[in-house]
Each structure stands twice: as C-alpha cells, then as structure tokens.
Amino acid sequence: MTTPVTAFSKGLASCHVCLKLAPVEQHYCPRCGEALHARKPDSLQRTMALLITASILYVPANILPIMIHDQLGTSEPSTILGGVILLIELGSIPVALVIFIASVMVPLGKLFTMFYLCWSLRHGPPGSERQRTVMYRITEFIGKWSMVDVFVVAILVALVQLGGLIAFRPGAAALAFAGVVIVTMIAAESFDPRLMWDMSAKNRNNHD
Amino acid sequence: MTDMTPAISSKHRFSAVWIIPLLAALIGIWMVIHTLMNEGPTITIEFHTAEGLEAGKTKVRLLDVDIGLVEEVTLKHDLSGVVAKVKLTLQAKPLLREDTRFWVVRARVGAGSVSGLGTILSGAYIEMSPGESETRKLAYIGLELPPVTPVGAPGLRLQVFSDRAGSLSTGDAVLFRGYEVGRVEAVSFDTDQRKVRFDIFIDAPFDQLVSSNSRFWDSSGIHINASASGLDVKMGSLDTILLGGMAFDRPPALPEGEPATNGDVFNLYQSYDDILQNPYRHGTYFVVSFKQSLRGLNPGAPVEYRGIRIGRVERIMTKEIARQGVTGRGDPIPVLLYIEPGRIDIPDTQVAVQQMQAMIETGVSRGLRATLQTGSLITGQQLIYIDYFEDVEPAEVSTFANHIEIPTIETGIGRLETQVGSFLEKLNTLPLNQTVANANSTIRSAQETLESVNRLLNNQGIQNLPTELTATLADLQQTLDGFSQGGAMYQDLRSSMRLLESTIENLEALSNQLSANPNALIFPTRIQEDPQPEANR
Numbered sequence: 001m002t003t004p005v006t007a008f009s010k011g012l013a014s015c016h017v018c019l020k021l022a023p024v025e026q027h028y029c030p031r032c033g034e035a036l037h038a039r040k041p042d043s044l045q046r047t048m049a050l051l052i053t054a055s056i057l058y059v060p061a062n063i064l065p066i067m068i069h070d071q072l073g074t075s076e077p078s079t080i081l082g083g084v085i086l087l088i089e090l091g092s093i094p095v096a097l098v099i100f101i102a103s104v105m106v107p108l109g110k111l112f113t114m115f116y117l118c119w120s121l122r123h124g125p126p127g128s129e130r131q132r133t134v135m136y137r138i139t140e141f142i143g144k145w146s147m148v149d150v151f152v153v154a155i156l157v158a159l160v161q162l163g164g165l166i167a168f169r170p171g172a173a174a175l176a177f178a179g180v181v182i183v184t185m186i187a188a189e190s191f192d193p194r195l196m197w198d199m200s201a202k203n204r205n206n207h208d
Numbered sequence: 209m210t211d212m213t214p215a216i217s218s219k220h221r222f223s224a225v226w227i228i229p230l231l232a233a234l235i236g237i238w239m240v241i242h243t244l245m246n247e248g249p250t251i252t253i254e255f256h257t258a259e260g261l262e263a264g265k266t267k268v269r270l271l272d273v274d275i276g277l278v279e280e281v282t283l284k285h286d287l288s289g290v291v292a293k294v295k296l297t298l299q300a301k302p303l304l305r306e307d308t309r310f311w312v313v314r315a316r317v318g319a320g321s322v323s324g325l326g327t328i329l330s331g332a333y334i335e336m337s338p339g340e341s342e343t344r345k346l347a348y349i350g351l352e353l354p355p356v357t358p359v360g361a362p363g364l365r366l367q368v369f370s371d372r373a374g375s376l377s378t379g380d381a382v383l384f385r386g387y388e389v390g391r392v393e394a395v396s397f398d399t400d401q402r403k404v405r406f407d408i409f410i411d412a413p414f415d416q417l418v419s420s421n422s423r424f425w426d427s428s429g430i431h432i433n434a435s436a437s438g439l440d441v442k443m444g445s446l447d448t449i450l451l452g453g454m455a456f457d458r459p460p461a462l463p464e465g466e467p468a469t470n471g472d473v474f475n476l477y478q479s480y481d482d483i484l485q486n487p488y489r490h491g492t493y494f495v496v497s498f499k500q501s502l503r504g505l506n507p508g509a510p511v512e513y514r515g516i517r518i519g520r521v522e523r524i525m526t527k528e529i530a531r532q533g534v535t536g537r538g539d540p541i542p543v544l545l546y547i548e549p550g551r552i553d554i555p556d557t558q559v560a561v562q563q564m565q566a567m568i569e570t571g572v573s574r575g576l577r578a579t580l581q582t583g584s585l586i587t588g589q590q591l592i593y594i595d596y597f598e599d600v601e602p603a604e605v606s607t608f609a610n611h612i613e614i615p616t617i618e619t620g621i622g623r624l625e626t627q628v629g630s631f632l633e634k635l636n637t638l639p640l641n642q643t644v645a646n647a648n649s650t651i652r653s654a655q656e657t658l659e660s661v662n663r664l665l666n667n668q669g670i671q672n673l674p675t676e677l678t679a680t681l682a683d684l685q686q687t688l689d690g691f692s693q694g695g696a697m698y699q700d701l702r703s704s705m706r707l708l709e710s711t712i713e714n715l716e717a718l719s720n721q722l723s724a725n726p727n728a729l730i731f732p733t734r735i736q737e738d739p740q741p742e743a744n745r
Contacts, residue, residue: 045223052229
C-alpha cells in the first residue's frame, strides 16, 4: 500500500470558509483572508468537551419536566419519557415511536457514536476508517432531527394558550434538551473526520 | 514533515473549550445541591379512604398555596384505611407540630354550606391546618371532615349533652339572643351516659357570656304552643329553622354565676320554655311509695313542701317493681321524685344537694312525710305534698333503687275515713234528747190548733150555709126565665129590633145617594142610560 497523496502532505491547507487550497505557510487564505489551518484546530478536545457538556445536559433534560400542562388551575408536569409512556397508554404508538426515536434514541445514539469516533482516533481498529466516516456522516445528518421534541413544545406553547382553562408552559428540560441537541451538533461540526485518515496513515508509516 | 509538529504539540495545549462542560457540570451540581437543600420533610397521613387522592398529583395546600405533593398512596396493613406519603416543601417544615391537622378537600354539599366546588375540576387536595404545639411529628391521622374551628382560635370549648340529637349537626350555629357566637364542632354519642354529646366552640369575645348559670337549648325549628292563652309561636333565625342551631342564655330567675371554663359540661334543653320550667342544674332523686291509687299523678306533677314547689314527679317506677318481683301482697308503688334545691333559694350546687339530702334524712325522724294530695278536684290531678306531720308512726329513711326513700302517710280515702270518724264523733256529742223534746211540744201545740179548727167547722150556722145558698140560686133562675124564647118580654124585644133594622136600611140608601150625588138634596135625580155595545171604529 502506498501512502495516498494528500493536500496536507504537500503542505497545503483548505480554507474553512471558501475551501481554497493554499499553502499553510501563508497563514491566511489568499482569497478571503480567513486563518488557514491544516486541520480543524483542537478538534478532538473541542469535540470531547462539547460531548461531555451534552452528556451533563442530557441528565436534567430527562429528569426535569419538559412541558407543564396547566388545566383549570392544576399544573401537570410531564417529562420526555413520561410523555412517551402516556402516548403508549393512550394508544398513539406511532407518535410515541416518533418522539421516542427523535428525543431519546437519536441524541443518545449521537452521543455514543461521537464518543466512539473520538476514542477510535487513537484506539480504533485499523482499516475501519471508511465505515467510521459513514457513521460520522449519518450522525451529522440526523443530528438536527432530534430537535423534534423542542419544536413540539414550542408549537404547543405558542398555540394552546386558552387563558386559565388550558395552557402549556415549557419546562426546564426543554432548555436542557435544546442544549443537548445544539451542543452535539456543534460537537459533530467541530470533529474533523480527516483526523481518522491522518491516524491510519501515521500508523501505516510507523508500521512501514 | 516539519509541518506536522504544530499539529501534534497543539494536542497538549489545554483548550478554552473545556470551560463549557465545566460550567455545565457546575450548574448541574449546584442544581442537585439546591434541590437537596430545599428537600422538605416526608410525612405520612392516614385516611379512611383514598377517594380523590392520587400519587404524584394530589397537592397539599395551606391557604391555597402548594406546600407538598402526595408521593404514594398505600393501603394500611389491616386494610382499615390508606396511608398517603407526602413530600412537603422546606417552608412547611416548621408547621409540622403535634396538633397539625390534615384533611382532604373535596366537593361537599351540605345543608348549610357548599364547599370545595373547585375540586370537582381540579381534583381533591389535602388542606393543612398548622399546629402550635411544641412537639414535632411526622405521622398524622387525617380528619374525615374539615375542622370547624382553626387550631389556636381564641374561645371556649364546651360539652353539651342532650337526650336527642334533634336536627343539630356539625357546623351548626350557637346563638346568643339570635346572634351567632359559636358553632357545633362535633356531634358524638356518649354510650356511657346514653346521651348525645355536642362539642361546641364559642368565639373569643363571646366566651364571657357563658357562665355556670347559662342554659343551652335547641333553637332549631319552630315551636308552636296552643293553649288557653292563645297560640304561641317561637322561632329562631331562618338559619336555625332550616339547619338547626343551639342557643344559650341565662334564665332571668338565676344570678350571674361563675364564668365558664374550657370543658364545662351543660345540658341541652328541648326549648326555652323547658328552661323556664326547669332552670336548675342540680337536683337529686327521691323515692316515695304509696299504697293508694296513683290515678292523676302524672310525670311532671309538682312536689310541694308546705305549698312551695320544690321539685317534680319524674315517673312512676313501674319497671323497678317488675324487676323486684311482685309479691302479690299489694306492695306499695314507688314514685321517683326529682327535687331541686335551687327552687327554694338554696344555692344551685352539688353541695347544696347533698345538704338537702342530709336535711331530709334527719327530717324523717321528726315526722317529715310525703303524702298524695289532690291538686285539682275537677281534673283529679294529684301532687306530692311533703310536710312535717304530728302523730305519725316513727319511720326510717330507706333506699329504693339507690335513691333515698321518704316514708309516706296515707291520705285521700284513708284520710277521708278519719275525717268521717271525727265528724261522727262530733255528731255523738250533739244534745239530741233536748231537741227531740222541743220538737214534741211543737207537734203537740200544732195538734191543738187543728182541733180548734175542727170545732169551728162543726158549728150550726156553718152547717146551714149550703141550704141558704141553694134557695138564692132558685130565685135567680126564676128571674132569668122571663127572658126565655117563649116569654112576652122576648117578643116585644124582637119586634122592636126588626123595626130598627128596616129604618137603618132606608137610611143607608139615602146616604149612598147623597154621597154619589150631593146635590140630590136640591135638584131632582137624573137616571143614567144603559150603555150600548159599539163596533170598532
């Protein structure tokens, strides 16, 4: 196996904004003036930090009520999982499934995938780079869909405001959950998948 | 490959991005600590039923502020109720005292009030009434009904006993001259006394109105009394008519009395008139036994001492006779009397009652006896009359059915016999012989008078009187005979009469003509033509 020729090996870096390939020595993009980096700076650290933040936020997002339902003076808080269970009890299994996938499975899956990707940079099995890149792509794509729950809350709060009769209020978990989604999206964004290839190339060089 | 160096060294640099998870973690930890710090106490409350209680939903409220949440509702081990585990907020912690009370607020529709309607939609909640005791507590027994009076409200708690519950129930008003000064807190039945017990509460400024001489009566409904003096209708406020109520006052006959203290016991009278008739609190029972007929001796009949009323007849103790066994020898019938010392201006206290008992016991040896007297000859009402009698057989105080028995002496028919006896004795002493002798002489003189009358009648002159009378009558007959039909005198009279009759007829014709034609005296009479029939024109 020959080492593939990369822009990085030629001392070139792609601009983050306009994607122009320019020599790293220039420090600034000759076209748009953006600072040039061979790879995203502190990618692993940032990703890890954001993932940990998301993990912390995920706890209150599930424990605290995401939505408070005021009906005739009685306020009834409901958590994400409580809402899912309620929907199953009411027989709306498809809706329950959607919310469960969007609000529980996707954020959790994303967190685990990202942690795995970060971990695999150092300890990952060699030769699985392509597979891991696919994982990364899926994670990046699916990330925004986990905002469904936050949207549901936002729409209900905006629409159902019948004075003292029935009203919905967002709970503290809505904020935390939105935080989880946003932080994981930023984490996915700050992760540089090229590092995987760099690592495998380095490993190969070491072996050679 | 020199370009690799900065990339590798950068990995060892500590990125500022780590502040974000650190911040998140700090906030998280702070939240956890805050929650733990604000963790309120968990208490248990027992209820009879879990109606309306829902784990995780039912709130605990104080003055409509949420101070806790029911976390769990479980059955008691012996299935006699439920236990609600309640998590309270930290601010409720100092309110948990020994006398803190909890009850479930549900929609209640009673005769007097409708409450908790809000709970129909929002669901029941547990209301708390904070306590004031020094000791703390974490396990409570919930009330079934909301307490009528809050803990620590200033006022007076009293017990009122009654034979009947009437229409009084928890929450009913206690009135003083028509103004609500308190309310009935609880109604229960005292099985020992076999009486209904009302726990009442008199609000603070009005507790001074209650004294040892206060009397309570049931002012519910309308009292109508028809008597010879007219129709008497008594009623309280509209509230008490519809819902019932209790009133109290001091009967005018009684002095002010001592101020009442917490826990004092009173009796409930059925009406105000009842109080006027029996305004005394203390009294005692006595028994008197009679061999006479008790017809006309009704319960409530007066017991008098020298004409002063000192009590009443409670009842004729027929039950006790049956219990003791009838001996078949005409045993005397015991009568239960209730004597109140207050009636004769002895202080109305228990001590006075005992003094009176002692007085009666010593009195019996000096001739104190009870008798049965007729109060009204028309209706035959009887009363018990107690007095000191002389010349009575010595007797001793005995007891009957745990009551002091006052010995009796017979009256009525028994007494009548002695009176008849004494009357006959007086009759014996009358001077009958002399009277009879007088009567004899009177009769003799009467006889003499009659004899002289007889002699007068036998005289000759009087004997001839009828013959002379007959002769006179015959002469009279003769004279009258001249006027009979065939007599000459009669014929003359008859012809004269006829002549007179024809003369009068002529005179009549003349007078008729003159009245029709007054000028006939001067002008000749014209004879009128007969009328002729004519045809219709």
